[in-house]
Amino acid sequence: MKQMGWAKSIVTRYKQQCSTSDHHQDKELQTRYYKITQDKALTEIEGIFSDKQRYEIKSISREHGEILLEAKKHAITIVVSVVPIRNFENAIDFYVSTDKWRPTGAYPQLKQEVIEAYNRLGKKITAVESSK
Template structure:
């Protein structure tokens, strides 16, 4: 990670995952599940947690919008896409809601925490 990338990571209020992200911790994770089962399981995960509130679910698009209600406020969009049978990608887009235009990498750490939780729920494809 270059100096510029490190500065952008800490002095930004938004983070998202992608397949070829320069930060290996923010690369897309692939799980051995179907889109529908993955979406239902992710929805249940957020419903059971009192730290999150689901705003909307689009089963056709495979997306959930979630708000973080405990601790630092943030808005999360979870995208679930089946790339081939029993190989499903889960991506995040997180924007922190604060008065400051940066969050000291809170959004990146939130993504990492969610991926760690999902790694316990779904079989990860390396």
């Protein structure tokens, strides 16, 4: 049984995409909820990715609550989705991917990008427990 866990961790390490979701088995990659309007959340997300040396915002769709950006150094594409739950409560999810193969595996770096983004958001806006 241990070999299956080991094999799964190797396969995961070489995945070229990482995403968050409500029931993700990895607690660090579970959807986060924030007490903020969708429009203000999008503005705060723009702010945490405003470092033009590191990121380039490709498009913003306020109607759909999504931002598409690229992390320049590592050729990583990031899609941030802001999903309204109720007034002043929004879920924020990330989908992070790369086309670039890495000998040590891309997944740890993709996961770290998500964790860092959630940490930066947590310093700007109030997180809440999901009341779904």
